[in-house]
Every structure is written in C-alpha cells, then in structure tokens.
Amino acid sequence: MPRFLLHRLLQGLVSIVGASIVIFLIARLSGDPILILLPNDASPQLIAETKRNLGLDLPLWHQYLIFAWNALGGDFGRSYRWQMPALQLILDRLPATIELAICGLVFSVAIAVPVGVLSAVRPGGWTDRFGRVFAMLGQAMPAFWVGLLLILFFAVELNWLPAFGYGGVSHIIMPAIALGWYPVAAQTRIVRSAMRDVLDSDHIRLSRALGTPEHWIVWKYALRNAAVPLLTMLGVYFAAMLGGAFVVETIFAWPGVGRTVVEAVFSRDFPVVQAGVLFTSILFVLSNLLVDLAYGIVDPRIRADR
C-alpha cells in the first residue's frame, strides 16, 4: 500500500475515535434514558436495577471503554427501543442512505458540470444566466421545502411519481433531487470559475495556437484541469449527504440511517445513535479517502507528491 494511503487511513482512524468519544459524551448529556424506558412511577430499586443491567451505573470513562471495546468487535449494544442489535439496525438502513446519496450527487453533478462549463465558455450567455438563477434558487430553498414542492407538483398534481417510500427507480427521483439541488449552486460556481481560469491559461492558449478544435479544448483539455477542485468539493458533499440526509429521508419516509438516528435521538436510544453516528463518520472518512484516490487519477502532480 502506498505510504500516503496508510497515512490517510491512520488519520481517518483518529477521526473516527474522536467522533466516537464526542458522540458517546453528547448522547449522555442529552438526558437519562431510564426516564424514557421506565414508567414515571417506577420504584428506586427498579431504576437502580435497570441501570445496573444496562451498565449505566458505571463511571463515564468505564462506560466508554466498554462501548469502544465492544464496538471493535462489532457489538454496539442492543437498541433499547427495538430490542435488536443496534449495528444490525443501522446496517439494514445503510444501503438506502448510500443509494440516496449517490443519486443526489449524480443529479447535482449532472447539472453542475454542463451548466458550469457552458457558463465559463460564454460568460453572460443564456446558460450562464439560467445557471445563476437555478443556483440561486437551489441555495435559497431549503431541502425540506424543495421536497414538499416536488411532492406537491409531481406526486399530487401530476401523479407521475410516488410521494414517499422506498421501492423502484420512481421512488428515488424526488428525494435525490431534493438532496442534490442545494449543492448544485456551489458546484456550478466552482466548475465555472475553475474553467474560466483554465481557459485563460497558457497551455490552452498554446492548444488554440496549434489548431486544437474548440470542443476538444473545452471538454477534454480544460475540463480535466477543472475537475480537481470539483472533486474536493464532491467528497465533502457526498459525506454531508450521507450524514445529513435525515431531513430528506424524513420528508420522503426514506428508510435510511439519518432518519433512524433522528428517531433514536428522540427516544434516547444511545446504542443506535452511537452506531449510526460512528458509521456515518466511517463513511465520511472513506469518502474522503476515495476523493484522495481520485485526485491521483485526475492530477498527476498529486500522484507524484506521494
């Protein structure tokens, strides 16, 4: 394994351990789960006994070590609420979240790259203007509102797409758009400015001077240069979509990790919250690692620095 990869993996591990400590502490700051698990009039003995059974009577650091040790073995404890292994619960929901994040990202890139490129080629042209309006709309409208509008229009009025739930391709279209719309603006802008810089560079001028057809210049020579800053951004957005899809997942009743974790937070279901957040942070680290790998493919200078 190349050294940089090892380096990145170690960095990732540190992040994950950090995330596990933070989420462990925060979950416990949010209140006592016993109050939710047991009826209000439970006797002090019952409370004490339940605490002992669940290990909640131990000091925090001891609880964390037990949690960390078990987590290493894949045991995040049982969901207080669903009475099943927390990890199992999260893993069951994970594919739906990844699926949604990928579709959201594909949607945003599919809009951002062509609009960004064409805006850069003809600044002030109609694609540029349309792109700006589109981008502004995307940034001005929160995901839950976009989601509601989509449902209103495509599900209620036109009856083309199912309003919620999980199933075939038709189910994912609206959640993916709702999730992917917000980053379109930022991505378009980064593609546009990167392309403007590249199209103004000496090597593009040389390509023109040697008669390179304009579509090669734009879509081949310039775009690959512009892909580097876009990639960085995609890594961040992909991770954010994995972890932050709970709003969209909630609106569309999408059975993903985000929604499950939000529900677990409300019911102080610590094991599920911990498993969910830890898993999301692992995915975050992995997606950044993927971006690092992709850099190497796109930009040989970065390959060499390793």
Next chain:
Amino acid sequence: MLLQVEQLRTYLHLRRGVLRAVDGVSLHVAEAETLGLVGESGSGKTMTGLSLLRLLPRGAGRIEGGSIRLDGQDLTALTEADMARDIRGRRIAMIMQDPMTSLNPVFSIGDQVAAPLRYHDIASGAVLRSQVIDVLKRVRIPSPEQRLGDYPHQFSGGQRQRIVAAMAIGCTPRLLIADEPTTALDVTIQVQIISLLKRIQQDAGLGIVLITHDLGVAASLCHRIAVMYAGQIVETAPVRAIYKAPAHPYTQALLAAIPRLHATERRLTAIPGQPPSLIDPPEGCRFAARCPHRMDRCAEPPPVVDLGNGHSAACWKLAA
C-alpha cells in the same frame, strides 16, 4: 515569399477606447529566415504575432485592415474554421514565453505532442507513436520512448520548452512564431534552446518570427530585425546593420540602453519619458516626444526611408 504582411492593423476594442495595438505593420519572412521582432513591452510585437494566427483576445481584438499572405494565400480572408484546420499548428505554429505553464499539467507529454498530429489527421495508431518519438528525438529529449507517459512536472524548464517546440514542429509547419521563447529560462538553457531553434530551422527550412525584447537573443538567432515602437515598425534591417549602424533614434536609444560589461560610466542610460498611449496616439512620429533629434516636421507621420541593402527606417531626419 513565405510570409508577406502589408499594412496590418489590429485594434483592441476596450471599454476605455480603441487601442491601436498594431497600427500599419508591414513585414516579410523568407523560407529558412528568422525575423526578429524587437521592442519593449506594449509595443505590439506579441499582438502582431497573435494576429498572424488570428488568435486575438475574444470579443476585443479585431484585424481592422491590411493583409497577411502565407505562400501567397491571404489569411485575413479565411474563415475561423479554416484557420483552425489548415493554418494553426499545421502551417503556422507558435511557441510561447513560459514553458512552465505552456504544457497542460494533467496530460502526459506523449498525449500532448501527439495531439496536433491527431487532429490535423497526420497520423494515428502505431505510426502516431513513432512520429511522436521521432519529433521528441529531434528536440533532443533523452530516451523519449520511456518518457511518453510522463507528465510536464517531471521535466525541467528547458526540457519543457523542448517539448513545446516538439508540439509546434510536429506537423512540419512552414512558419514558427516564437514569442519570447527563452525569456523565462536560465542563460545556459537559453543558449540550448536557441541552437535547437537554429537546427530545426536548418532541417526544415522553417521561417521564424522571433518576438523578443532581448537584443542579445535577437542578435544570436535572427537574420533580420524589425524594431517595433508603439504599434509600428520604426526600423527594419539585416542583423549586422541594426547593431553597427542603427538609423532610427529609437533603435539608437535602445542599443545605448544595453548595459555593457566594459563600460566606463557606472549609470545605466535609460530612454527618458514613456511610450504614448495607443488609444488616440499622436498623429506624427510616435517617438517624437522622447526623441533627442525632434523637429517641427515630426508632428506629421514620418516617411519610410530606404537606406539600401534591405535597411529602412521611418524618420524625418533620414528623409532630409
């Protein structure tokens, strides 16, 4: 004549006015000849070079008049598509000042040298590969077979300029426009690039327009020199004549401003004043305001005076 430019005028339409970057330039280049286009920054030499390829700043630059004949064909009459397909890279190639930024950082040099051959339909497949290797050999890149997959950052500045030269000469153009090809390089590397250009010229009978502000580089590479000032050519002469007997006061001042190794005076001589704005330039001689020999007649456009042996200069003093 390989290249014959007559009364070329290229204007830049800027927000603050029309800038007459190239204002009535006439020049010619024969086969296997190097013409040096010499002048200070802003004198219009680069714009002249770009005009030959009709690669002007988009939206702003336009050729307003004159003709550019390459082997008798007027390039100003061609369509943009014809320019891209038949002229640029094919019959006129260009290399630019900064080799560090002239190559695309994310494509291998094999790819980049192959590109002009590919889109000018000169070669493909295995033939293309061998041609790329061949042209890299001609510019003296060591063991090119092993380096086709390498990227620009893996080469030194001098090597990169060689690779740029390889891209330019791959399609065996007739004319090469070299815009300050050695300015960004170390002096020792400069010498190598100059001798490389000379060799390429001898091999291929290439005409070269060398754009430079460096009179030393011009002297070592050029057969003839055209001195540009404020968008116009003020003097044209064989290289020896320019250095031995400069006729135009600007050329004289330019040569006097070169620091000499054995000079007795300690201060550098500079030409007082500044070139005129090319938006609304003076009607008469554009150098008049800075000229030590200024006369009343200099308020009118100076005549181009033929001094014999291919030496001419635009100055009233010479007409007298």
